[in-house]
Structures are given as C-alpha cells and as structure tokens.
Amino acid sequence: MFSFKIISNQKNSKARTGIIKTKHGEIHTPIFMPVGTKATVKTLSAQDLYDINAEIILANTYHLYLRPGEDLVKKMGGLHKWMNFSRPMLTDSGGYQVFSLGQDKGYTKDATFKTSVKINDNGVYFKSHLDGKTHFLTPEKATKIQFDLGADIIMAFDECAPAESSKSYFKSAMERTHKWAEICKKTHEKLLKKSKQSQVLFGIVQGGTHKDLRKQSAEFINGLDFAGNAIGGLAIGEGKEKMHEMIEATVPYLNKNKPIYLMGVGTPEDLFECVDRGIDMFDCVHPTRMSRHGAFFTEHGRKNIKNNSFKSDKTPLDKNCSCYTCKNYSKSYLRHLIFESEILGLRLMTIHNLSFLINLMAEIRNSINSGKFLTLKKNFLRKYQQALS
Amino acid sequence: MFSFKIISNQKNSKARTGIIKTKHGEIHTPIFMPVGTKATVKTLSAQDLYDINAEIILANTYHLYLRPGEDLVKKMGGLHKWMNFSRPMLTDSGGYQVFSLGQDKGYTKDATFKTSVKINDNGVYFKSHLDGKTHFLTPEKATKIQFDLGADIIMAFDECAPAESSKSYFKSAMERTHKWAEICKKTHEKLLKKSKQSQVLFGIVQGGTHKDLRKQSAEFINGLDFAGNAIGGLAIGEGKEKMHEMIEATVPYLNKNKPIYLMGVGTPEDLFECVDRGIDMFDCVHPTRMSRHGAFFTEHGRKNIKNNSFKSDKTPLDKNCSCYTCKNYSKSYLRHLIFESEILGLRLMTIHNLSFLINLMAEIRNSINSGKFLTLKKNFLRKYQQALS
Numbered sequence A, B: 001m002f003s004f005k006i007i008s009n010q011k012n013s014k015a016r017t018g019i020i021k022t023k024h025g026e027i028h029t030p031i032f033m034p035v036g037t038k039a040t041v042k043t044l045s046a047q048d049l050y051d052i053n054a055e056i057i058l059a060n061t062y063h064l065y066l067r068p069g070e071d072l073v074k075k076m077g078g079l080h081k082w083m084n085f086s087r088p089m090l091t092d093s094g095g096y097q098v099f100s101l102g103q104d105k106g107y108t109k110d111a112t113f114k115t116s117v118k119i120n121d122n123g124v125y126f127k128s129h130l131d132g133k134t135h136f137l138t139p140e141k142a143t144k145i146q147f148d149l150g151a152d153i154i155m156a157f158d159e160c161a162p163a164e165s166s167k168s169y170f171k172s173a174m175e176r177t178h179k180w181a182e183i184c185k186k187t188h189e190k191l192l193k194k195s196k197q198s199q200v201l202f203g204i205v206q207g208g209t210h211k212d213l214r215k216q217s218a219e220f221i222n223g224l225d226f227a228g229n230a231i232g233g234l235a236i237g238e239g240k241e242k243m244h245e246m247i248e249a250t251v252p253y254l255n256k257n258k259p260i261y262l263m264g265v266g267t268p269e270d271l272f273e274c275v276d277r278g279i280d281m282f283d284c285v286h287p288t289r290m291s292r293h294g295a296f297f298t299e300h301g302r303k304n305i306k307n308n309s310f311k312s313d314k315t316p317l318d319k320n321c322s323c324y325t326c327k328n329y330s331k332s333y334l335r336h337l338i339f340e341s342e343i344l345g346l347r348l349m350t351i352h353n354l355s356f357l358i359n360l361m362a363e364i365r366n367s368i369n370s371g372k373f374l375t376l377k378k379n380f381l382r383k384y385q386q387a388l389s
Helices: A046-051 A061-066 A071-075 A079-083 A096-105 A139-147 A167-193 A211-223 A239-251 A268-276 A287-292 A324-328 A331-339 A343-369 A373-388 B045-051 B061-068 B070-075 B079-083 B095-104 B137-148 B167-193 B210-222 B242-255 B268-276 B287-291 B324-328 B329-339 B343-369 B373-388
Strands: A002-009 A016-022 A024-027 A031-033 A057-059 A090-091 A117-120 A123-127 A135-136 A152-155 A200-205 A228-231 A261-262 A281-283 A294-300 A300-303 B002-008 B015-021 B025-029 B031-033 B058-061 B090-091 B117-120 B125-126 B132-139 B153-155 B200-205 B228-233 B260-262 B282-285 B295-298 B301-304
Touching: A002 A343, A002 B324, A016 A343, A024 A031, A024 A343, A031 A343, A046 B058, A046 B242, A046 B324, A061 A071, A071 A139, A079 B329, A096 A123, A096 B153, A135 A139, A139 A152, A139 A167, A139 B153, A167 A200, A167 A211, A211 A228, A211 A239, A228 A239, A239 A268, A239 B061, A268 A281, A268 A373, A287 A294, A287 A343, A294 A324, A294 B125, A324 B045, A331 A343, A331 B025, A331 B079, A343 A373, A343 B343, B002 B343, B015 B343, B025 B031, B025 B343, B031 B343, B045 B343, B061 B070, B061 B095, B061 B132, B061 B137, B070 B137, B079 B324, B095 B125, B132 B137, B137 B153, B137 B167, B167 B200, B167 B210, B200 B210, B210 B228, B210 B242, B228 B242, B242 B268, B242 B343, B268 B282, B268 B343, B268 B373, B287 B295, B287 B343, B295 B343, B301 B373, B324 B343, B329 B343, B343 B373
Parallel strands: A031 A281, A057 A090, A090 A152, A152 A200, A200 A228, A228 A261, A261 A281, B031 B282, B058 B090, B090 B153, B153 B200, B200 B228, B228 B260, B260 B282
Antiparallel strands: A002 A016, A016 A024, A117 A123, A123 A135, A294 A300, B002 B015, B015 B025, B117 B125, B125 B132, B295 B301
16 A cells, blocks of 8 residues: 655745655655664654654664564564554665765775675675675665565665766666666565565666766656655765755656655755755654764754753753653753763754654645745745854 | 651561652652662653652762752752652762772772772762862762752761771761761751751661661661661672661661661562561662663563573563553564664663562552562562572
C-alpha cells in the first residue's frame, strides 16, 4: 500500500503539499525525516518520536547490515517491530556510506582507489569500519537487505561520487547508478512477488555537479517508474548555489505525481530553498548531531548552549517552541547538563532541534496550503540570517 | 513543613510503613531514592521520574558545590525549579564524597593523609577532582550550601572513615562527627530563622564497625533531636554481615517516631534485610550505574543484557515488570542498543532498574501493611538468590 496525492501547489513556486499513504500511516509532505542510523534516532524513544510528531524516520542499511545484520532484524519481525516504532520508515541503500567511507580512506575524483573501496560494474568491495573485513555490496544484495529490514520505503543502490570528481567520472558513476537502478527494480519486484510485504522502492538521480548529466539521469530514473524519485550526490561539499542549480536541473524531468526526495539535506535555510524548488522529502543527521554538541535552532538563528551568556538564563531555548524541552527547562539548566556531558542534556537538545524542524515543516505546509509560502520564506530567512550575520 | 507518621508495624520484625509529608509532597516509607548526583538522575527527565513513581530523589552537594556552584542554583530558584522537579528532594552533605575522594588518593586507616584530604576539628581541606584546586569544607559551610540548594531534606556534615580504620580512628571520626552535627544544627536553625524555606536537617550516626561506638553515636545524634536520623559509614566494604550487625546496634537507640535513613545502600537483597531491621529510607547509585553497563534486575536475580543468549530474545527484561522499557522493548533490541553504546539503551535500562526497585518497595510496603512482609522476604530472596547461585 503506497500512494501520493498532491494537496496544494504554491503560485510562483514549485512548492507543494501532499500526503503519502503507507501501511504504517500517513506522511504529510514536505516532510523532514529524523535519521535513526542504527535503528534508533539517537537519544530518543519511540514515544519521544511520537511526541515530537515525527511522521517517518530513517534507518541506515550500511550500519544495520554490518551489525546486528539484517537476518536478526528480519527474525525479530522487521525494523518496526524490533524498534517498536509503528509509523512509516525509510532505509537508505548503504551506497552513500560505502562511498563516503571510501572517500575518507582515499577514494579520489579520478577513480583511483587507494585503499578500501573498489568498484566494478557489479558492485562495490569495501572494508567494514568495525573490523576491517571486506564486504561486497551489489544492487541485488542492497535490495535484499532492505527487503529484510522491512521499511516502508527503500532506496536503489547508487554510486555517490565525491563533489570534486571529474565530469567523466561523474558520468561513469551515473551510468553505473542507472544500470544498478534497473537491477534493484527487478530484484525488488521478484522479492515482493513471493511475499506480503508492503514496501516501495525509490530511484536515485545522480550526475554530480553537471546540469546535462542531472537532466540525463533524471530522465532515465524517471523512466524506470519507481514509486518515488530521489536526488542523490548533493550536500557533499558542492556549495549551496550549485546544489540549488542541480535541483533546478533535475526536478523538471521527474514525474510531478510522485514524491521527490532530496537526500541528506536539512538545515532550516535548506528546507525553505529546496521546498521552493519542488522537494517533498528531506533527511539530515545534522540536527541530531549538533544537539550532542550543544547547538540549537531558534527563529533567530543557530546558537550554542555553551555560551557564557546562558549561564543564568531562565528562559527556554526558543520562547515560541512548544516542545517538551522548551516547556520544561531553562537554558541555564540545559547548559549545566551539556557541560557535565549528562545524557539528559543530549536528549533534551535533540527533542528541541528535531521539534524545531518538524514544526517548521508544519508551518511551511500551512503556508503553502494558504498560498503564503513565499512570504513565510522571506520573513523566516530574513530573521534567521540576520542573526547569523 | 515536615512530618512523619507510622502506618503499620510488621510483627516479628522492625519493618514498618509510614508517610513523610513535605512541602513538595508525600513520601511513602520504606522508600528507595534514586540518586541525581549533578542535579539529574542520569539519563532521566523529570517526566521519566514521575512515570516510574519516584517520590523523592537525591542530589549531591559535593558535585553541585564545585560546579555550577550553589550560588547559581540559588539564583535559579533552587534545585526544584532549576531541575523542574516538583517532588521532594534530599541533598547529602558532601562529607562522603570528600572522604571517599581522599581514600582514592591515599587517605589511610591510621589517618595519615598522603595527598589531598586534610582534616582538623573545624573542617576538611580537599582538592577538587575537577581542577585540583583546594577547598575547605566545614559543617557551617556544608549546611549553608545545602540551604542554598534548597532540598526538602538536608544532611549534617559527617566524617565517613574507611572500613579498615582502627577503632581509635573510628572513635575520633565519630567524635568529630558529633561536634559537627551540633554545629550543623545551630547553623541551620539560624538560616531558617531568616527565611521562609521549608527544609529539615537529618543527623548522621557514625562509629565504624564497632557496636559500642554505634550505640554511643546513635544516642548522641538521637539526643540532638533532628527531624530524622541517618546511618552513615556503612556499605563501604565492611561486608553484609557486619553491616546488618551495625544496623542492629544502632536502630534501637534512635527515636522510632522519626524516619531512619541508611545511606548508600540499595540492592534488592539489602532492601529486604534492612527494612526488616527498621530502615525507612535508602539511596544507592548502583541501579543507575549498573544500567549503563547493561546489567538489570529481574525477580530471578541480576542479569546482563550483553549475554549472547539474549541476541534474538523477543521478551522484555522482566515479564512481570510494568515499566515503559518492559512494556515496549525486547531484550534483543536493548542488547543491540547497549552494544552500540546508544544513549536510548542507557535510559531504557535505567528506567527498568529504578522501576524494579521502586515497585519492589511498593510491594514491600503492601506486605507490611497486610502483615505479610516476612513471607514476601523469604519468597523473594529464595527466588532471587537461587538464580544468583
């Protein structure tokens, strides 16, 4: 069971609202999806996720494949049952992690591989970051792993080339991604035939930082008729302007009646800019990670709780925020918790930052529905960026 | 506002139930009090503490005095407001931490001090574990700090001598503790006169591992007419048998109409044995600390979630437990979280272990009220200790 229905389109913008329906519930788009790498959104319980109105969360195939292994998760009844999370879930394909790991270890733009990652047209050899053991991940295997993990939405296995790659390398990575997308689709169709699982597969557009490649990739992936389409290989160091340019070069070639998911993007500014360019789904580890370093969002920009000025500040992180943290705790106490590396502090900061993005998205959806998205965008960014400068 | 009323006495036992009333609410005794060292019960929010029915929690004066300092907490409205915890609280005097820190650094049984702790009759010089800076803590100062922190119950400043001290050293530490108890009482009375604070002071019995000293100390401390009396200097390595002997040598000399608090004790076995000997209040860091190492209580003894047999175990930590963790998560998932050092795992284990002790105490109270404590004790310990052996 999977459907996508558009509710509203914003005039003079590509922004739109919609509803995705899955077996595990509805997702209102545009949506920000918290990342639960190892089958847990760091610091939060299922109840916490319901309380902050997270309608869908992610888990990472790469991490779960290495430990505890998809077999265990399958045996335990799949991700939803194991994590006790009853709402929709999405898994990535592991591609991004495999390649970003490779980059760290010497994966270079001209595709000479110094160490752990070796690619051929059938798949990728990589070494586990846990024990150094070599694994071979293929589009067939990445699809089967995700099938076993059992999320509502799974992703095709793609090659995510580094931002500084040569055009010819971007092109060959894209072509491999296309070939793999076809394999993932066929593999998934076969797996579904033998089961009662309700699960859909999204394709991923690549093409690096080149408009013509992005167009070519969008047309190809769109032609494979996935349940939804994603834009991969951005937000990896190419710069905001280039990212916007690539989104603009991609979206027009994707079916408007399917959700469009921009992978790995999710600062407040990004949400506005990319919703405006037609994006329906976002994910990003940033808000969970920054929480653990004491950083937090406010409508007046990003701040850090370690700042000395918050030492005896009795006010909440953001006076307009309705999250558990802001309703119950002062900056002074949160600052103490973060300074003392107290676990409660990490959780309270995470609750606030995810709430901020989820509530911002609800506000964005309301503004689109009432035709006022562009005004909201202008006002928000002015206030938010003034504070940053 | 402070009162203590006895509800029931168990026949053939010193076990009794009672109610302590404070400005911040009622405490049903016998009670287990979770420890919130740095003004946070590690991993738990105020809501979590309400959900597990924690009726009172502790905070540590030593830690809060060093950082962030009692001045800040006072400025923020006191511990309750700062932590946003509306139920009763107790602070220790810092004595135990000062001396246990000293022990680590060479505090010896014949009272020759190799490094950081130097005692005289006026107070204690010690070095901060944070920055090595020397501090001088006196009974006056320990009382003033606790007054400023603002808990409902505060403790007299005592000298807690190591378990292996000579009798003559235990005696002089006890005598110093008595002198300091008088000072604490006078200091607190003066502070209260100038304020509207609702706060009571408990005395602490010392006397090491000697029955005659314990009797002498109990009589002296009891004579000072504190709101409640505590037994200190136990559970520091003297052994269970000796601990029970010392409790038995102390309790008869304490006013039965006041609560009796055994400091730093709190395994399930201890709760039964010491309630049986007349103890009303307990605290212990053990259940919060063990949670972070994957250990957990069950009615069949203590176990560790890292055990390989739990890898694909779909059952809760304890099938009879009603806590959030047991109602929602399997051993398999908890094991994964603990192996991955995921913060959610630490919190879920803490919720279970504290719930276990708090629920056990409720069961103990019910059994005393219905005259069946000794049967419950026998049955529980048989099941619990069988599993351990």
